[in-house]
Amino acid sequence: MRFLGRLTWQAIPFDQPIPLLSGAFVVLVLIGIVVWVIVRGYLPYLWREWITSVDHKRIGVMYCVLGLVMLLRGFIDAIMMRSQQAIAYHAPGYLPPEHYDQIFSAHGTVMIFFGAMPLIIGLMNFAVPLQLGVRDVAFPTFNSVSLWLTASGALLVNASLVIGEFARTGWLPFPPLSEFKYLPSVGVDYYCWALEISGVGTLLTGINFVTTILKIRTYGMSYGRMPMFCWTALASNLLIIAAFPVLTATLAMVLLDRYLGFHFFSNDAGGNPMMFNNLIWAWGHPEVYILVLPAFGVFSEVVSTFSGKPLFGYRSMVIATMAICIISFTVWLHHFFTMGAGGDVNGVFGIATMIIAVPTGAKIFNWLFTMYGGRIRFTTPMLWSVAFMLTFVIGGMTGVLLALPPADFVVHNSLFLVAHFHNVIVGGTIFGVFAGITYWFPKAFGFRLDENWGKAAFWTAFLGFWLTFLPLYIAGLLGMTRRLQHYDVAAWHPWMIVSAFGVVVLIISAGCQVWQIVVSIRERDRLRDRTGDPWGAHTLEWATPSPPPSFNYPILPDVEGEDPYWGMKRKALQEALAENVHYAPVEVPRNSPTGFVTGFFATTIGFAMIWQIWWLAALGLLGAYAVFVRFAWWEISEVEIEEDEVARIAQSERPALEESLQAALAAEQTA
Amino acid sequence: MPAERTRALLSRGTGLFAASILLCGNGPSVLDPAGPVGQGDRTILLDATAVMLLIVVPTLAATVLFAWHYRASNEKALHLPRWSYSGRLELVVWSIPALVITFLGGMAWIGSHALDPAQPLSSKQKDLDVDVVALDWKWLFIYPAQGIASINRLVVPAGTPVHFHITSATVFNSFFIPRLGSQIYAMNGMVTQLYLEAAHPGTYHGLSAQFSGDGFADMGFEVDAVPAAAFRRWTDTAAHTSALSLDEKAYRALLVQSVVAKPYTYRDVAPHLFEAVAMQRLPPGNGPKTTTAIPDYSPH
Numbered sequence: 001m002r003f004l005g006r007l008t009w010q011a012i013p014f015d016q017p018i019p020l021l022s023g024a025f026v027v028l029v030l031i032g033i034v035v036w037v038i039v040r041g042y043l044p045y046l047w048r049e050w051i052t053s054v055d056h057k058r059i060g061v062m063y064c065v066l067g068l069v070m071l072l073r074g075f076i077d078a079i080m081m082r083s084q085q086a087i088a089y090h091a092p093g094y095l096p097p098e099h100y101d102q103i104f105s106a107h108g109t110v111m112i113f114f115g116a117m118p119l120i121i122g123l124m125n126f127a128v129p130l131q132l133g134v135r136d137v138a139f140p141t142f143n144s145v146s147l148w149l150t151a152s153g154a155l156l157v158n159a160s161l162v163i164g165e166f167a168r169t170g171w172l173p174f175p176p177l178s179e180f181k182y183l184p185s186v187g188v189d190y191y192c193w194a195l196e197i198s199g200v201g202t203l204l205t206g207i208n209f210v211t212t213i214l215k216i217r218t219y220g221m222s223y224g225r226m227p228m229f230c231w232t233a234l235a236s237n238l239l240i241i242a243a244f245p246v247l248t249a250t251l252a253m254v255l256l257d258r259y260l261g262f263h264f265f266s267n268d269a270g271g272n273p274m275m276f277n278n279l280i281w282a283w284g285h286p287e288v289y290i291l292v293l294p295a296f297g298v299f300s301e302v303v304s305t306f307s308g309k310p311l312f313g314y315r316s317m318v319i320a321t322m323a324i325c326i327i328s329f330t331v332w333l334h335h336f337f338t339m340g341a342g343g344d345v346n347g348v349f350g351i352a353t354m355i356i357a358v359p360t361g362a363k364i365f366n367w368l369f370t371m372y373g374g375r376i377r378f379t380t381p382m383l384w385s386v387a388f389m390l391t392f393v394i395g396g397m398t399g400v401l402l403a404l405p406p407a408d409f410v411v412h413n414s415l416f417l418v419a420h421f422h423n424v425i426v427g428g429t430i431f432g433v434f435a436g437i438t439y440w441f442p443k444a445f446g447f448r449l450d451e452n453w454g455k456a457a458f459w460t461a462f463l464g465f466w467l468t469f470l471p472l473y474i475a476g477l478l479g480m481t482r483r484l485q486h487y488d489v490a491a492w493h494p495w496m497i498v499s500a501f502g503v504v505v506l507i508i509s510a511g512c513q514v515w516q517i518v519v520s521i522r523e524r525d526r527l528r529d530r531t532g533d534p535w536g537a538h539t540l541e542w543a544t545p546s547p548p549p550s551f552n553y554p555i556l557p558d559v560e561g562e563d564p565y566w567g568m569k570r571k572a573l574q575e576a577l578a579e580n581v582h583y584a585p586v587e588v589p590r591n592s593p594t595g596f597v598t599g600f601f602a603t604t605i606g607f608a609m610i611w612q613i614w615w616l617a618a619l620g621l622l623g624a625y626a627v628f629v630r631f632a633w634w635e636i637s638e639v640e641i642e643e644d645e646v647a648r649i650a651q652s653e654r655p656a657l658e659e660s661l662q663a664a665l666a667a668e669q670t671a
Numbered sequence: 672m673p674a675e676r677t678r679a680l681l682s683r684g685t686g687l688f689a690a691s692i693l694l695c696g697n698g699p700s701v702l703d704p705a706g707p708v709g710q711g712d713r714t715i716l717l718d719a720t721a722v723m724l725l726i727v728v729p730t731l732a733a734t735v736l737f738a739w740h741y742r743a744s745n746e747k748a749l750h751l752p753r754w755s756y757s758g759r760l761e762l763v764v765w766s767i768p769a770l771v772i773t774f775l776g777g778m779a780w781i782g783s784h785a786l787d788p789a790q791p792l793s794s795k796q797k798d799l800d801v802d803v804v805a806l807d808w809k810w811l812f813i814y815p816a817q818g819i820a821s822i823n824r825l826v827v828p829a830g831t832p833v834h835f836h837i838t839s840a841t842v843f844n845s846f847f848i849p850r851l852g853s854q855i856y857a858m859n860g861m862v863t864q865l866y867l868e869a870a871h872p873g874t875y876h877g878l879s880a881q882f883s884g885d886g887f888a889d890m891g892f893e894v895d896a897v898p899a900a901a902f903r904r905w906t907d908t909a910a911h912t913s914a915l916s917l918d919e920k921a922y923r924a925l926l927v928q929s930v931v932a933k934p935y936t937y938r939d940v941a942p943h944l945f946e947a948v949a950m951q952r953l954p955p956g957n958g959p960k961t962t963t964a965i966p967d968y969s970p971h
Contacts, residue, residue, distance in 0.1 A: 097885040170882050176859065177842040177884060182958035267859040267955045273843060274858060307741065310755035313764065338845055338880075339856050340863040343784035350779035354772045361768030364730065369760060371737040373751030378742065389734045397723045400772075404779050406786040407716040409853035410701040410709070413845060413880040479699035479849030481880040485888040489876060491698025566753070671752035 005612035006186065011164045016099065022076075023162030052591040054140035055550055056129050059147050061444055063122030064437060066151055070114040071430075073158065075510060077107035079503055082468070086500035088486035089493040100485040101168035102187065106157065108171025109191060112287070113198060114154040116425065119433040120294045121146075121205050124233045127440055128209060130541035130548065131227045133218030133557040133572070138211035139204075140589035141631065146201040146208065148599025153198025156606050160190040164610070167191040170483060172280050173254060175265035175273040180258045186610050188258065192251045193606040199248045206240030209233055218540070220559035225568070227539045228304075228311055231318050232297030235325035236290045242329065243286040250279040274339060281332035289328040291425065293321060295432025296363060299385045302435050303367050305537040306382040307374030308667070310565035313366040320359035320366075327356050337405045338412045346405040353403035357396060364389060364396075379535070380454035384435035387462045391427030395420060398473070416476025419469045426465055434458075434513075441520075442534045446546045447527040453516035460509035468502030471495035531660040532653075536667055538565050543572035543660070545653045551586040551641060554650035566668055573661040577654065583647040587638045594631045598624060699849040699876035705896070706868040708852030711786045719775055726767055788855045789864040792832040798866070799828060802945035803837040805844035805857035805879065807928040807956050808886030813917075813945050819909040820917045822925075823892045824934030828902040829872040835865040838949040840926060841956040845881035848894050854880050862949045869896030889930040913938040919953070926956035 013019050037043055050058055080103050084093045095103065129137055137143050160166040167187040169178045178188045213234045217226070254276070256262040263271035304311045311317060333341070333349040367389060376382065398420040401407050411417060434457075442448045475495040480487070520527055533542040540557055541548075557572035575581075604620035607613075702717075704710045741748050784790075791798070802813040813820045825848075827833050837846050839857040847854030851867040857879075869875065879890035897905065915921055916939035947953045 097888065101882075101885060101887075168885065174843065174881075176955075177882075181960075182842055182884065184959070268951065274861075308743075309752055312755050313761055314755065316761050316764070336856070338788075338854050339858075340788055342789070343787040346787070347780040347783035350783060351776040354776050354779065358765065358768045358772050361726075361771075362764050365764040365767070368730070368733055368737060369757075369764075370755075371734075371741055373749050373754055374741045375743045375748075375750065375752075376738060376741050378738075386734065386738050390731055393727055393730055393734075397720070397727050400723060400775060401716060401719055404715055404719055404775065404782060406712045406782040406853070407719065409786070409788065409855075410712045410716070410849065412854060477700060477702055479701055479847075479876065479878075481847070481878055483882040483887065487888065488891065489698050491700070565755070 003613075005608075005614070007163075007611040007613065011186075011611075012162060013165070018095075018099065019161050026158075027162070048591065051596050052144075052593045054136075054144045054589045054592055054595075056125050056137050056140065056143060057444060057548065057552075059143050060122045060124075060126030062147055063118045063125055063150070066147075066154060067115055067117070067119030067122055067433070070110050070118065070154055071116075072510065074107050074111035074115050075506070077103045077110065079507065081107060082496070082500045082503045085484070085487075085496045088484075089490070089496070090486075090488055092486055095485070097485045098165075098168060101483070102166040104483055105167045105170055105187075105191070106160075109167075109195075110154075110157060112171065112291070112425075113195060114150070114157065116291050116429050116433070117202065118150055118154075119437075120236070120291055120429065121150075121202070123298065123433065123436045123440065124209060124236070124294055126444060127436075127541060128230055128233050129212065129216075130443070130544070130552055131230050131539050132213065132216065133221055133540045133553065133559065134212075134216050135551045135553065135556075135586065136589060137208050138216055139208050141592050141594050141637070142204050142208050144592065144595030145598050146204040146595075148595040149201030149204070149602055150198045152599040152603040152606065153194040153201070155603055156190060156194040156197070156610070159607070160187065164190065172284065173251075174280075175254065175257070175271075175276045176267050178254060178258075179266050180261075181266070188254070189610040192255050192258075193610050196248060196251055196255070197602045197606050199244050199251075202240055203244045203248070206237040206244065209237040210241060213237070218553075218556045218559065222559075224315075225559050225564045227297075228300035228314070228317055228321075229294070229297035229539075231321050232293040232295075232300070235321045236293045238325055239286045239290045239293075239328065243283045243290065246279060247283040247287075250276065250283065253279075274336075277336050277339070278332070281335045282329075284335065285332045286328045288421075288425070289324055292428040292432075293324065295388075295429045295436075296321070298432045298436040298439065299367060299388055300370075301537070301539065302381045302385045302439055303370050304565070305439075305535050306377045306379060306385075307371050308377075308536070308671070309370055309374045310538075311366070312369040312372070313362075316362060317366055320362050323359040324356055327352065327359075331356065334403055334408070337408045343405075350403050350405050354400055357400050360396060364393060379438075380449070380451055380458055381435040381439040383455065383458045384431045384438070387458070388427055388431040388435070391431065391462075391465070392424060395423030395427050398423060411476055413481050414476035415472040415480045415482055418482050419472035419476060422465075422469050422472075426469075431461075434461075439535070440541075442527075442529040443532075443541055443546045443548070445524075446529055447520065447524040448529060448534055450516050450520045450523065450527065453512050453519055457509050457512035457516055460505055460512060464502050464505030464509050466502070467505055468499050471499040471502070475499075531656050531663065533569070533660045533663070536663065538569045540568060540572055543569045543576065543657070545656050549649050549653075551588050551646070554583060554586075554646050554653070555581055566671060570661065570664045570668065573657050573664060576650070576657055577661060581650070583643050583650060585643045586641045586646050588641060590637055590639045592631070592634070592637075594627060597627050601627065701849045701852075703850060704852060705850040705873060705875060706852060706870045707792060708786065708867050709850055710852075711782075712852050715778060715782045715786070719778060722771060722774060726771055786853065788853045788866070790866060791834070792866045792868055794830075794832045794868065796828075796831040798832045798834040800834050800836070801825070801827070803835050803846055803857065804945065804948055805837075805839040805841065805846065805883070805890075806925050807841045807884060807958070808890050809925070809929070809931040810846075810877075810879075810890065810892050811840075811925060813940055814906065815940070815945065817906040817910060818938070818940050819906055819913065820937040820940045821909065822935055822937075823931050824936075825877060825892060825894045826902060826905050827869060827894065827896050828899045829869050829896040831899070832866055832868045835867065836945065836949075837863045837865060838945070839955075840948050840953070841958075842883050843881055844879040844883045844890065846877075847880040848875055848877040850875045851894070856881065859955045860949070860951050869894070872896050872898055872901075884928075886928065886930045893934065909936040910938050917941060917944065919944075922948075922953065928956070928959055 164186040253264040263269040331353040334353045532545040561567045601624040608616035804811040844857045875894040877892040913936045917937035
């Protein structure tokens with residue numbers, strides 16, 4: 001047995017300049033950042049205030065940073081794919097198949113699991129406890145563990161860039177291709193271990209948020225008064241609890257097949273590769289709703305806020321959300337109508353799929369009527385929301401087309417399908433994330449993002465999106481299937497070129513996004529939010545200053561009345577500003593390195609298992625267990641903030657809240 | 672009925688849009704079907720699009736209109752800052768998508784049965800049987816009645832329904848000829864059935880629509896639909912002049928991962944070869960074990 005298992009110098013792609021140079025560049029940048037942090041003496045601050053933080057707001061921000069960085073990483077893969085297909089007509093292009101195949105696999109994996117998921121979870125982390133009027137989530141340390149397990153998975157996927165290779169299977173490792181027999185290299189192992197680890201983190205998030213929303217709400221915050229974003233977060237996290245164990249179990253079966261010669265999904269010995277399709281989509285279809293429901297919640301908040309009106313049809317929206325939550329579990333087979341299950345099975349799943357369009361359609365109309373009779377302010381979040389409505393309707397329509405089995409028979413796996421799911425994931429989740437980030441950014445940091453650069457990013461993204469994906473719809477109808485490293489059909493070529501131009505526009509958009517953040521930080525004094533409520537919004541998070549104190553609310557708000565929209569924030573402000581407020585000491589969870597250390601050991605275990613370095617895996621497991629025991633014996637898990645300190649913070653907030661209250665009263669007067 | 676006329680108009684509109692796409696090249700477009708199955712699939716695709724556009728277009732228009740009309744600077748617009756519920760509107764909001772989906776659901780149910788890939792086609796001509804084996808990374812087409820086989824080139828008589836039996840000798844693939852219509856998976860140890868027909872002579876592009884590894888992009892194949900007499904001539908030529916016969920040894924050579932640059936034929940296909948592959952009496956390919964590079968296996 002070798003000391004380093006399968007790991008040798010051959011794992012470093014010295015012969016492939018693209019991954020080697022880009023990998024070296026990233027490593028250098030990372031080292032640069034670490035050196036800079038150490039030299040400037042920021043390390044203790046980072047450790048104390050961020051890495052070990054169990055504050056849901058900080059964790060939310062860190063999730064979003066992870067998500068945004070991975071969004072860029074996945075976007076670089078996308079640039080390579082689209083440029084390869086633009087030139088690979090009757091030509092090999094610049095990416096050989098064994099490299100190209102890794103890129104599209106990594107693109108999907110990174111975008112879904114380490115881009116979209118952390119962004120969505122980050123927004124929920126930041127906003128849900130604030131909206132519920134409480135001080136933290138149910139299990140703050142768990143929350144930190146979730147974050148660092150997700151980061152651990154992301155690290156493993158990115159390590160595959162320079163050490164070994166990534167899966168050459170597509171973003172879902174369909175057996176038998178993903179069996180050891182057909183892909184013996186470490187790519188699929190990287191995929192499985194990264195997702196096993198981050199999947200546990202996601203499951204913990206699900207448990208955490210369902211518990212928080214069901215059990216920890218402020219006084220009077222009944223289900224019927226919860227903001228829409230909390231409802232969608234509840235639905236999304238219920239789906240996580242139900243679906244992620246399926247993913248974990250399925251990938252565990254793939255790993256058992258690969259490592260121990262089990263035959264769950266092998267061609268021979270009674271294995272059934274097609275059972276993988278069933279299992280993976282039993283997770284995979286709910287997954288898309290895990291991603292899009294919270295985005296629906298963001299749009300509900302944003303459209304209502306910037307129309308200056310309560311959300312139209314609140315109860316109807318709640319019903320639609322929960323209906324989608326349940327129906328999404330009954331449609332998975334539409335991902336493989338072409339397996340030949342017959343008319344009855346295909347018909348049933350086709351109809352079940354279409355039924356989801358009913359609550360979704362109702363939601364679109366409800367947002368429409370939320371705008372009706374409003375006074376719409378076109379800030380950046382609102383632009384993303386309107387663009388979402390326009391884009392998502394088209395994506396929904398092509399989705400229903402794909403749900404019709406006979407139509408699916410000719411566009412299944414084609415670029416039409418690729419265009420469809422980008423249409424709903426980019427147009428739904430990603431637009432929603434950008435809307436949400438711009439919307440809550442001032443709450444998190446105390447200053448707004450620059451509107452001009454935000455709008456530039458929006459318009460280029462909107463244009464670039466359609467310029468990229470409309471050609472893919474057309475190419476799909478022209479019979480072009482996905483994942484082609486090269487092709488000989490002349491009719492496809494022009495559309496690939498147009499699509500590549502769309503990507504150029506999207507590159508400009510990404511540049512605007514980055515520059516927007518740079519400009520906003522530089523000019524933060526100009527963009528300062530003094531009142532804690534820069535948008536004239538109405539949910540509870542706007543009744544506390546920006547950024548909120550670590551405990552969110554000096555006194556917990558009390559919600560009442562039939563009209564939570566106009567009353568909720570105003571009443572919370574009035575309570576906070578009352579003359580004879582009695583402040584009680586506040587207990588906040590104590591910072592804990594548990595999450596970070598768990599993440600460290602999880603990465604060790606994952607890396608060791610991928611390369612079959614058994615002693616290292618054992619060490620990692622031992623370390624992780626030790627952390628668990630240490631945490632279980634932790635005696636002081638909370639620290640108390642004294643009454644005087646709470647009162648002092650509350651006092652210092654008064655002028656800001658006073659101003660906010662006056663604005664709220666004035667707005668209510670005109671309403 | 673005006674509704675029907677609108678539908679017809681819309682259907683024609685989408686047809687025009689489709690046509691404009693086709694003008695940009697004569698690719699293997701699924702909107703330009705060359706046989707009854709493709710026709711059926713396209714009809715469903717276009718009809719459903721037309722029906723949905725009936726609500727999608729007004730919704731898009733209303734979104735833009737509402738967003739513009741109720742902009743903050745438009746002081747004259749109706750202002751209802753507390754309005755958030757209307758039972759009647761809610762009813763409409765839920766009924767419109769529900770009605771459309773009821774209609775499309777019916778279409779899905781009927782279409783799933785009428786256009787099920789295993790559904791025989793009605794024709795005066797007798798079906799032609801073709802057995803299809805997906806290999807790493809080429810297609811083997813066996814003509815059991817003619818005793819011949821072809822690699823990466825499918826020749827069929829125009830106007831005759833072809834009954835495909837499809838399996839895989841490796842990972843799973845999807846057998847797809849866009850202009851002829853429906854695709855279906857090729858899976859090891861399983862046989863799927865598909866009926867297709869090319870209405871007219873012509874050359875069509877076929878491909879695998881399920882990623883199957885590094886040679887996947889080279890799994891494109893040529894489909895030649897020829898008149899019946901030409902088909903007979905082709906099978907005779909293949910049966911008599913092919914350099915290789917397809918016995919077990921030749922078949923095992925095909926299991927090695929390779930890309931075939933030029934199509935070729937086999938004579939004397941071993942009887943029940945396809946059944947042996949499908950029932951796994953002949954084991955599936957070994958993946959990359961035997962070779963690292965992708966050699967060219969076509970005979971020269």
